[in-house]
Amino acid sequence: MNKTLISCQGISKVYLKGKQEIIPLNELDLEIIQGEFLALMGPSGSGKTTLLNILAGIDSPSKGKLYFNDQDISQLKRRQLTSFRAKNMAYIFQLYHLIPVLTAYENVELPLLTHRMSSKERHKRVCKALELAKIADRADHYPKQLSGGQEQRVAIARALVTDPPLIVADEPTGDLDQESAQAILTLLKSLCTDLNKTVVMVTHDPKAAAYADRTLFLEKGVLITGDYNVVH
Amino acid sequence: MFTYTLMNLVKSPLRSLQLFASCFLVFMLILLASSFQESMSSSLKFNSDDKNVILLGAGSEESLERSEVHQSAIAAARTIPGIKKSFDQSAVSPEIHYNTVLQFNGVEKEALIRGVQKNALNVYPALEIQEGHFPNSGQVMLGRFAWKRLGLEPSELSIGKSIIFEKQEFTIVGTFAAPGTLMESEIWINLNDMISLTQRDSISSITLRLDQAEFDDVDLFAKQRLDLQVAAISEQAYYAKVSSFYEPIQFMAWLTALLIASGALFGGLNTFYAAVESRKKELATLQAIGFQRSKLFLSLYGESLLIHLAAYLFAIASAIYFFPMVNINFGSTFFSLGITHIQIFFGLALAIVLAFVVIILPGWHCLHPPLNNTLND
Ligand SMILES: Nc1ncnc2c1ncn2[C@@H]1O[C@H](COP(=O)(O)OP(=O)(O)O)[C@@H](O)[C@H]1O
Ligand SMILES: [Mg+2]
Numbered sequence: 252m253n254k255t256l257i258s259c260q261g262i263s264k265v266y267l268k269g270k271q272e273i274i275p276l277n278e279l280d281l282e283i284i285q286g287e288f289l290a291l292m293g294p295s296g297s298g299k300t301t302l303l304n305i306l307a308g309i310d311s312p313s314k315g316k317l318y319f320n321d322q323d324i325s326q327l328k329r330r331q332l333t334s335f336r337a338k339n340m341a342y343i344f345q346l347y348h349l350i351p352v353l354t355a356y357e358n359v360e361l362p363l364l365t366h367r368m369s370s371k372e373r374h375k376r377v378c379k380a381l382e383l384a385k386i387a388d389r390a391d392h393y394p395k396q397l398s399g400g401q402e403q404r405v406a407i408a409r410a411l412v413t414d415p416p417l418i419v420a421d422e423p424t425g426d427l428d429q430e431s432a433q434a435i436l437t438l439l440k441s442l443c444t445d446l447n448k449t450v451v452m453v454t455h456d457p458k459a460a461a462y463a464d465r466t467l468f469l470e471k472g473v474l475i476t477g478d479y480n481v482v483h
Numbered sequence: 484m485f486t487y488t489l490m491n492l493v494k495s496p497l498r499s500l501q502l503f504a505s506c507f508l509v510f511m512l513i514l515l516a517s518s519f520q521e522s523m524s525s526s527l528k529f530n531s532d533d534k535n536v537i538l539l540g541a542g543s544e545e546s547l548e549r550s551e552v553h554q555s556a557i558a559a560a561r562t563i564p565g566i567k568k569s570f571d572q573s574a575v576s577p578e579i580h581y582n583t584v585l586q587f588n589g590v591e592k593e594a595l596i597r598g599v600q601k602n603a604l605n606v607y608p609a610l611e612i613q614e615g616h617f618p619n620s621g622q623v624m625l626g627r628f629a630w631k632r633l634g635l636e637p638s639e640l641s642i643g644k645s646i647i648f649e650k651q652e653f654t655i656v657g658t659f660a661a662p663g664t665l666m667e668s669e670i671w672i673n674l675n676d677m678i679s680l681t682q683r684d685s686i687s688s689i690t691l692r693l694d695q696a697e698f699d700d701v702d703l704f705a706k707q708r709l710d711l712q713v714a715a716i717s718e719q720a721y722y723a724k725v726s727s728f729y730e731p732i733q734f735m736a737w738l739t740a741l742l743i744a745s746g747a748l749f750g751g752l753n754t755f756y757a758a759v760e761s762r763k764k765e766l767a768t769l770q771a772i773g774f775q776r777s778k779l780f781l782s783l784y785g786e787s788l789l790i791h792l793a794a795y796l797f798a799i800a801s802a803i804y805f806f807p808m809v810n811i812n813f814g815s816t817f818f819s820l821g822i823t824h825i826q827i828f829f830g831l832a833l834a835i836v837l838a839f840v841v842i843i844l845p846g847w848h849c850l851h852p853p854l855n856n857t858l859n860d
Pocket of ligand 2: 299
């Protein structure tokens with residue numbers, strides 16, 4: 252039985268737009284287990300990205316506690332949170348967000364530059380990540396020379412290279428054709444089954460969500476269904 | 484990370500070039516203005532000797548060329564006690580400073596000529612005849628940089644060549660050096676020739692070299708001998724006055740340079756802003772990956788610094804190479820532009836500071852807002 256990786260306790264997020272309060276997340280409780288593939292669904296504006304950002308340490312909750320491996324990260328300062336992200340999480344974006352001036356190899360190498368590591372070790376890790384993402388043959392290509400699916404594979408390699416326990420993905424297949432989308436989803440799924448990574452994925456597409464071990468529905472900042480069927 | 488810094492420059496060569504060009508323009512203009520001021524000031528500074536006093540026509544103390552002194556003042560000046568003497572000759576140099584048009588090999592050139600007696604050598608100890616001898620009647624002697632001021636080749640003014648002055652032919656018989664002074668760009672002829680050619684009955688000035696006497700003694704002499712209608716001014720005071728006369732021109736040079744430079748600077752600033760702004764999302768991604776903002780700011784600074792340093796080096800190299808070729812003939816002064824160590828040092832400091840200044844605003848704009856805003860908008 253895998254242990255709990257993330258525990259959210261009464262998490263709320265409040266944004267101020269002038270005098271108006273926007274509450275995209277309201278008193279949310281959630282447990283995420285090491286090695287599970289979790290899908291987050293919900294209508295537009297329901298707070299999915301906000302939740303994902305908080306889980307990924309991009310944003311901090313306004314209220315509540317967020318435990319990551321039993322460490323409370325909800326109170327960390329921006330600088331500390333950045334270091335924490337470097338070690339523990341990776342983000343996969345809908346539009347890949349690769350650095351256009353760097354090759355696929357260099358893009359994947361980037362996160363390692365925030366770690367102390369010999370260049371030999373770095374090289375080994377980048378090659379391994381590119382292979383895991385099945386994109387090693389395009390290592391020397393620049394992002395604009397790659398298809399969307401290939402770009403997303405590079406982004407996945409970039410996420411894997413630091414070997415973080417958590418990978419979050421915001422509509423990672425939202426911009427891909429059916430075939431590429433399926434390949435990417437299969438790849439994400441294999442990260443959980445083969446490498447014991449925890450993947451939290453936001454998606455609009457029920458077919459994509461079907462790849463997940465569990466799907467949660469958000470509406471107006473509240474989780475409405477907790478379909479709990481851990482495969483492991 | 485250095486690769487990232489570098490590739491951002493290499494991968495958009497047009498933008499980098501544009502930034503380089505505007506930085507280069509800024510440095511070049513500032514170097515030009517500072518060189519103009521520096522070189523002009525130093526061309527005037529070294530003329531003065533604290534032991535020399537000039538007697539000028541009363542009421543025309545502002546210009547050697549316009550001053551008129553009656554010849555009877557020469558003998559009177561020799562009687563001032565405490566003037567330097569060598570071999571019984573008082574160090575008193577009656578002179579005519581004359582702006583005219585000369586002919587060299589059929590080519591007409593404007594030139595400043597000084598009519599002098601051999602005694603001038605006692606008054607200007609810095610002056611040294613390098614080649615040939617002091618001119619007798621029908622002869623001239625040239626400062627070693629006279630060719631520059633005339634815009635001729637040194638070979639056109641070598642000893643033995645001739646010059647036409649007021650339809651009379653003069654032979655070049657000597658060259659002299661007087662380091663750092665304007666005399667080095669002058670043409671000297673015999674005072675008697677000058678008097679007869681210009682049909683003047685007066686001279687321009689009398690320069691005296693003090694020994695035991697002080698300036699006040701000469702000043703007193705000038706004030707007591709009202710009949711001579713002369714005024715005494717120390718050489719230092721005279722050239723300080725000339726210098727201050729040129730200050731507004733130096734100011735205008737700076738103003739013009741700074742106006743154009745700030746135009747170029749704003750152009751550069753704008754390009755930098757757009758360049759960084761277009762990478763807003765990229766910078767957010769790098770933060771998401773785990774790069775601290777300080778490190779990203781440093782990377783932006785690195786980019787900016789590389790461009791500024793490259794532009795600075797190119798500007799300094801161009802200035803060192805080209806400036807000495809620029810000869811400026813300006814009223815009573817003449818100089819070539821030069822680059823001093825101080826300019827090199829300040830230029831470098833400016834490059835380092837400017838590189839920082841231009842990224843403050845775009846850097847702040849991209850790195851300050853909450854990460855989720857820049858990442859998701
Ligand atoms: N930085 C922000 N400032 C103000 N309001 C925001 C901000 N980010 C998100 N919101 C608001 O929070 C709500 C949820 O947004 P989001 O989490 O992006 O929804 P989803 O990803 O489910 O479409 C929306 O109403 C959105 O306008
Ligand atoms: Mg969203």
